[in-house]
Amino acid sequence: xxxxxxxxxxxxxxxxxxxxxxxxxxxxxxxxxxxxxxxxxxxxxxxxxxxxxxxxxxxxxxxxxxxxxxxxxxxxxxxxxxxxxxxxxx
Amino acid sequence: xxxxxxxxxxxxxxxxxxxxxxxxxxxxxxxxxxxxxxxxxxxxxxxxxxxxxxxxxxxxxxxxxxxxxxxxxxxxxxxxxxxxxxxxxxxxxxxxxxxxxxxxxxxxxxxxxxxxxxxxxxxxxxxxxxxxxxxxxxxxxxxxxxxxxxxxxxxxxxxxxxxxxxxxxxxxxxxxxxxxxxxxxxxxxxxxxxxxxxxxxxxxxxxxxxxxxxxxxxxxxxxxxxxxxxxxxxxxxxxxxxxxxxxxxxxxxxxxxxxxxxxxxxxxxxxxxxxxxxxxxxxxxxxxxxxxxxxxxxxxxxxxxxxxxxxxxxxxxxxxxxxxxxxxxxxxxxxxxxxxxxxxxxxxxxxxxxxxxxxxxxxxxxxxxxxxxxxxxxxxxxxxxxxxxxxxxxxxxxxxxxxxxxxxxxxxxxxxxxxxxxxxxxxxxxxxxxxxxxxxxxxxxxxxxxxxxxxxxxxxxxxxxxxxxxxxxxxxxxxxxxxxxxxxxxxxxxxxxxxxxxxxxxxxxxxxxxxxxxxxxxxxxxxxxxxxxxxxxxxxxxxxxxxxxxxxxxxxxxxxxxxxxxxxxxxxxxxxxxxxxxxxxxxxxxxxxx
Numbered sequence: 001x002x003x004x005x006x007x008x009x010x011x012x013x014x015x016x017x018x019x020x021x022x023x024x025x026x027x028x029x030x031x032x033x034x035x036x037x038x039x040x041x042x043x044x045x046x047x048x049x050x051x052x053x054x055x056x057x058x059x060x061x062x063x064x065x066x067x068x069x070x071x072x073x074x075x076x077x078x079x080x081x082x083x084x085x086x087x088x089x090x
Numbered sequence: 091x092x093x094x095x096x097x098x099x100x101x102x103x104x105x106x107x108x109x110x111x112x113x114x115x116x117x118x119x120x121x122x123x124x125x126x127x128x129x130x131x132x133x134x135x136x137x138x139x140x141x142x143x144x145x146x147x148x149x150x151x152x153x154x155x156x157x158x159x160x161x162x163x164x165x166x167x168x169x170x171x172x173x174x175x176x177x178x179x180x181x182x183x184x185x186x187x188x189x190x191x192x193x194x195x196x197x198x199x200x201x202x203x204x205x206x207x208x209x210x211x212x213x214x215x216x217x218x219x220x221x222x223x224x225x226x227x228x229x230x231x232x233x234x235x236x237x238x239x240x241x242x243x244x245x246x247x248x249x250x251x252x253x254x255x256x257x258x259x260x261x262x263x264x265x266x267x268x269x270x271x272x273x274x275x276x277x278x279x280x281x282x283x284x285x286x287x288x289x290x291x292x293x294x295x296x297x298x299x300x301x302x303x304x305x306x307x308x309x310x311x312x313x314x315x316x317x318x319x320x321x322x323x324x325x326x327x328x329x330x331x332x333x334x335x336x337x338x339x340x341x342x343x344x345x346x347x348x349x350x351x352x353x354x355x356x357x358x359x360x361x362x363x364x365x366x367x368x369x370x371x372x373x374x375x376x377x378x379x380x381x382x383x384x385x386x387x388x389x390x391x392x393x394x395x396x397x398x399x400x401x402x403x404x405x406x407x408x409x410x411x412x413x414x415x416x417x418x419x420x421x422x423x424x425x426x427x428x429x430x431x432x433x434x435x436x437x438x439x440x441x442x443x444x445x446x447x448x449x450x451x452x453x454x455x456x457x458x459x460x461x462x463x464x465x466x467x468x469x470x471x472x473x474x475x476x477x478x479x480x481x482x483x484x485x486x487x488x489x490x491x492x493x494x495x496x497x498x499x500x501x502x503x504x505x506x507x508x509x510x511x512x513x514x515x516x517x518x519x520x521x522x523x524x525x526x527x528x529x530x531x532x533x534x535x536x537x538x539x540x541x542x543x544x545x546x547x548x549x550x551x552x553x554x555x556x557x558x559x560x561x562x563x564x565x566x567x568x569x570x571x572x573x574x575x576x577x578x579x580x581x582x583x584x585x586x587x588x589x590x591x592x593x594x595x596x597x598x599x600x601x602x603x604x605x606x607x608x609x610x611x612x613x614x615x616x617x618x619x620x621x622x623x624x625x626x627x628x629x630x631x632x633x634x635x636x637x638x639x640x641x642x643x644x645x646x647x648x649x650x651x652x653x654x655x656x657x658x659x660x661x662x663x664x665x666x667x668x669x670x671x672x673x674x675x676x677x678x679x680x681x682x683x684x
Contacts, residue, residue: 012412017226021175048175049184049211049230055220090412 001032003071007078008061011085015056019086020048026077032068034078098330102305104280106325107291109350109681110300111343112278113336116316117256118309119263129199141193144200147240152180154236172229179233184211201241208234222402257320259312263290278320280308280327294322295628302327323681342679349679357388357631359638363616367642370622371630372427374602378416381423383627388634391427393624394489394550394602395420397473398436407469413476421484428485430550430624431477432529433470435459435491454564459492464501474509481521489550493528493535499545527598531555536584543595550624551588553603557581575658576605582614582653582661589619600624609681610665612636613672617649632681639673 009015027034027046034045038060043050045064056062066074081087131137159173179185185207192203208230215227257278276299284290284303294301300322312318312329319328319339323346328335362368372393373384384392400408400416421429437458463470477488490502503526513520527548530536533556543549553576558564560581563574575581585601592599600622605611607625612633615623625633648668655661670677 012408014220016222017175017229018171021171021178024178044183047183047187048178049182052223052226053214053218055218055223057220090415 001067001069001071003066003075005064005075005079006061007064007082009056009058010082011088012058012090013088014058014060015051015054017048017052019088020051022081022086023051023078024048026081027074029077030066030068030070030074032066032071032074034074035065035067037063037065099332099335100311100329102308102311102327102329104302104305104308104325104327105285105291106322107284107301107303108294108299109323109346110278111319111321111323111339111346112257112300113317113319113331113339113343114255114257114277116259116312116314116318118312118314119258119260127199128202131197131199137194137197140200141190143241144189144193144204144237147200147237148180148186150240151233151236152177155180175229176233179230180237185230185233201238204234204237204241257318259308259318261309263293278318278322279303280305280312280318280320282306282308282310323679345675346679349675353631353635356635356638357386359388359634360390361634361637363637363640363642363645365641365643367616369616369620369637370600371634371637372430372600372602372622372624373627373630374624375420375627378420380627381420384630385423387627387630389427389627389630391485391622392420392424392429393600393622394552395429395431397431397434401434401436407472410472410476410479413473414479417477417480417486418483421480421486425484428487430487430489430527432489432491433460433473433477434463436462454558460490460498460502461492464498464505467505470505471509474506475513478509478513478520478524479518481524482519486521487525487527487548489527489529491529491552492532492555493530493542494532495534495538496541496545499528499542503545529555530588531559533560533584536560536588539588539591540594543591543597546597548598548600549588549592551585551599551601551603551620553581553585553601553605556584556603560584576608576611577614577661577665578658579653579656579661582618585618585620586653593619598622607633609633609636609673609676610662610669613640613645613669614649614652614665616640616642617645617647617652619646636673636676644672 011019013019023034023036024046035042036045036051036054037043038054038056041054042065043054045051054062064075064078066078068074131140155173155177159170159177188210189200189203189207192198192206193200196203211230212227215224215230218224255275255277257280258276259280261282262284263279263281276297278299279290279294279301281290281301281303282305290301290303300320302320302322302325305327308327316329317331317336319326319331319335321327321339321342328339331339360368361371370390371388372391373380373387373389374394374396375381375384375392376396376399381392395417397413400413417429417431435458437453437456457465463473474488477486480486488506490499493499506526510520510522525547527546527550528535528542529552530539530549531552531554535542536556539549557574557576557578561573561575561578563570589599598621601615601620602624604625606615606623607629609632612623613636616637623633652661652664655664
């Protein structure tokens with residue numbers, strides 16, 4: 001099973017360490033594997049360092065690709081995490 | 091001090107970051123690195139066991155980090171995120187995975203493989219142009235160092251094992267180091283590197299532990315268990331003090347404690363001289379979060395709100411809405427006291443990535459502050475709109491930095507006028523009477539003060555930059571830092587001129603900068619006739635208390651003498667003697683060095 005969706009960074013600080021950590025921690029709850037792609041570069045979504053190297057400020061759009069049995073549920077939760085700005089106020 | 095018995099005493103002087111005197115034994119935190127050797131593993135069994143050795147080391151470090159996290163005292167819990175990210179980095183595929191791969195594929199020892207993984211990551215992070223993200227490599231280094239120590243078979247010198255009260259002596263302290271400290275056992279910190287805003291300084295302040303940083307040679311001169319005296323008020327550190335010195339400092343420590351609590355109790359009283367002159371004392375702040383402390387310490391407004399932080403936090407610019415919310419909140423919390431917001435004081439170099447401005451040779455003299463804003467009116471307008479909108483919610487004043495002449499004032503005010511017009515048209519509320527002032531920090535503005543005063547509502551003298559520009563001293567350059575002299579007669583004459591011109595034009599003139607928080611400077615600043623002083627919040631109770639013991643009349647008379655002295659050292663000597671006499675408690679409590 002594969003699920004693909006374009007997500008947008010909405011928090012003002014962009015995809016910094018704390019936000020990247022939340023993505024990795026979320027991924028630990030699912031069996032499916034996450035890949036994030038920006039400007040043609042795709043990285044392992046379970047690696048905080050890889051996510052940071054994408055260097056995404058606010059308003060960046062990235063493609064999330066999730067492969068595995070529970071891909072749908074994972075994508076739903078990931079989308080929610082982006083929408084709620086990683087739990088940040090701004 | 092003349093006796094021969096003092097011969098063995100050694101003294102160091104650094105940057106004081108949290109006041110207080112402590113006497114205790116040194117605990118040296120040795121962070122010298124494990125020497126890393128290359129080894130080629132000849133047979134597959136060795137390769138497999140090397141991989142297991144690495145995995146075991148990582149698990150050990152994981153346990154250490156989890157233990158540190160669980161034992162963290164409540165006060166530092168908010169820093170636990172640093173440990174969470176260290177835990178993630180520890181198991182990250184780019185570090186853990188790639189090191190294991192290297193051991194197996196290249197048949198090399200774990201240390202060498204780990205070193206190669208770290209170097210690879212360093213290279214990748216170096217290429218990231220977002221400064222915040224590329225700096226995260228320090229977290230990776232920190233984690234790597236822990237794994238290396240574990241691989242080397244060292245139990246890892248854990249700071250949580252300290253069993254007696256000690257003074258931590260280190261080259262530098264990492265966030266993990268400071269969070270794992272058993273705070274109850276730490277009397278003080280001293281470090282070789284760091285400044286007022288370093289991580290150690292921030293932790294020391296949060297934990298209220300006396301600390302001196304930037305001592306350069308502390309770890310070279312101090313041995314484990316050496317007796318130390320740390321004076322976090324003056325920045326003095328004494329190694330192996332003799333008995334006489336110890337007794338003196340014990341008295342000082344006691345007095346200082348009493349003094350601090352007595353001035354804290356009086357911090358809400360106004361700063362009024364014995365002859366009835368009242369001097370408003372305001373605070374310099376950088377973040378919204380500091381405002382509560384300003385009120386607590388008895389600050390009567392914000393004299394300088396530095397607005398760069400929101401612009402530096404992310405690569406994208408903050409929106410008008412974010413800025414507005416931030417400014418509005420500061421204004422509301424401080425109300426009815428005024429808040430002076432300084433418009434963006436950044437160099438173009440900070441935005442090089444976003445605006446394609448090439449690196450500057452000399453950023454202090456480059457496209458920065460008001461020059462940058464006038465060059466990028468759209469960025470400037472966003473901030474001005476946010477400030478004006480917030481002005482409807484409190485008492486806000488607007489301040490332009492780094493003005494060098496009248497033209498910049500006219501240009502800035504024109505843009506401000508356009509923004510006001512826009513708000514009028516849209517029917518958006520703002521304070522139509524908002525006061526507009528300028529920072530006086532460029533020597534040409536000092537000389538032109540008489541004319542500039544005709545065009546603004548107030549002056550705020552920014553001494554940190556003024557001293558740097560007037561004396562041609564780069565204060566972060568250690569080779570010339572000693573020439574950074576607030577008491578240089580030229581500086582005093584410049585301030586005097588600005589004050590005179592402001593009074594002549596009938597506008598207010600205040601001073602912000604480190605001078606305002608130096609106990610020695612207070613009588614001189616009073617004598618100069620400044621209308622208000624602005625400083626970091628923590629110093630407010632002290633400065634208020636000094637002012638309450640001075641007489642304006644006397645400060646003026648003495649200033650007449652001070653202004654005639656020909657050198658900075660003569661000025662300092664004169665003021666030191668007078669201050670000692672007029673405010674004897676300062677010497678007794680150690681705020682004046684000996």
